[in-house]
Amino acid sequence: MTVARRFPTEHDPYPTRLDEPRAMIQRREPVLHGGVRAPGPLSRAELEQFERDGFLVFENFFPAGEMRPFLDEMRELSRDPKMLGRRRTIREPGCEEVRSIFAIHEISGRFHRLTREPRLLHMARQILDSDVYIHQSRINYKPGFRGRGFNWHSDFETWHSEDGMPRMRAVSASILATDNFELNGPLMLIPGSHRYFVPCVGRTPRDNYRQSLRDQTLGVPDEGSLAELARDGGVRAVKGAPGTLILFECNTLHASNANMSPYPRSNLFFVYNSVENRLLDPYCGSAPRPDFLGARANARALRGLRREAA
């Protein structure tokens, strides 16, 4: 096990949550850890596109009809009194509506199996060039009228500082469970932003996640850096029917607006991390966040994924 590094340290390649602004940093790790020739379900053209943009979109990755049981179970979970009392259930700011439920693969056999869907697993392994495990899973409900947005952020920035993820070697799968369209706050990404790390200003308070999962203010890049990256890469909003898959790199900047429409925008979200990129102590110096936000992977979980992905 690598020795944990604590903030502040000269050895941290991705310093963030700082007292003073600091310029963007070029990422150190490759985007494609096995290169463009890594074997797997993604074509060379797809790998090159992922390397360039930091994400790929697959329409009809699952037939829309197959998403129905997932949506039904998502709705049941959001109404289940047992779930409502749990820490992993996050409410929308300003109301009691459920915003997110975390670690859903531990709660539900159906979601557990979905995280192990062979095509997903093999794509993650192809990009990360190693075995993988689930670092985080969640449902984002974004209910009609009440669903608030998600501020601009790199997931890696949070996972590095608050969970101790050492390197950029993780990939996220967002699976659309309802129609995502211009009116209900679709995911927006800045193509190419994954090639830079934007250090963010502001020390991380204890238990920051209780606030940040409802309304993120820390770990949000400064507007100058966002504008610069958007000038280069533009901003892309991903719309699609249920069953669409968005595969995105852990450091790709993304955000989404509030849902002002009557139509919920409910999505599933799984993060595959390389087994060679296990969590250390958080770089922000705080205690690790709960396991339902960042799994401190155990051998059993890893063996399971290895076997099924083989």
Next chain:
Amino acid sequence: MTVARRFPTEHDPYPTRLDEPRAMIQRREPVLHGGVRAPGPLSRAELEQFERDGFLVFENFFPAGEMRPFLDEMRELSRDPKMLGRRRTIREPGCEEVRSIFAIHEISGRFHRLTREPRLLHMARQILDSDVYIHQSRINYKPGFRGRGFNWHSDFETWHSEDGMPRMRAVSASILATDNFELNGPLMLIPGSHRYFVPCVGRTPRDNYRQSLRDQTLGVPDEGSLAELARDGGVRAVKGAPGTLILFECNTLHASNANMSPYPRSNLFFVYNSVENRLLDPYCGSAPRPDFLGARANARALRGLRREAA
């Protein structure tokens, strides 16, 4: 002069800001006060569309290049220390960025002339079947990253309760000064919603406008009514280049999302009210809002518009 009616009154056809929810009310006035045969620049098909949907969109109403001086002046105004100290200048919630400036036709010769643009004036007269005057004018800046949205509302609901506008006989012109597109919070409208008045719950506090112009919570229809109207009419987001005109009925429900993009969504907004629909005392029972929000039309202003529109 009609005698002012104070809240609560049995004679108010459009009760709102109530203690208890109340069902939607069918509008009393026609949408086209002069019917579909009223003479003017709008074709019969356009008039019929306005009657059905509650709005019309004209791309390239002004050539995009002609909007440049307006945008330049809008930016100057937002940086002018004199303007920043005035009550008519409204800041974004949570920051010092300018959200809106009101009564811009009184400040600037360029904007004054634009409110008197003959095609605009004649369309307003054609719909309202009378002379008109400017009830309100404003710039909405919605700056990049910081511009917050506008909650669902009918303008008439506010103008009736807080300004004493007796009837639905006003029409708004929104003129796009920057590109409005899916990422910077374009105007969303519910087609057909202008045919119903949705009474809203919540008494109006004194000087409500100081809060409501930054973040409107009163005068927002209940989610059930919004969903019902959206089920019938859908929701339409209007995108367009600078110079696009959106003409919409005073009671059409509309909203817009926050601007999470780097690109400002800055628009002009003029309200033409019929001279036969002058403001009375506010129906909510409070003192009238300042003149920069709802003009208590004087004879001079009215004569001016009559002459130029003749």
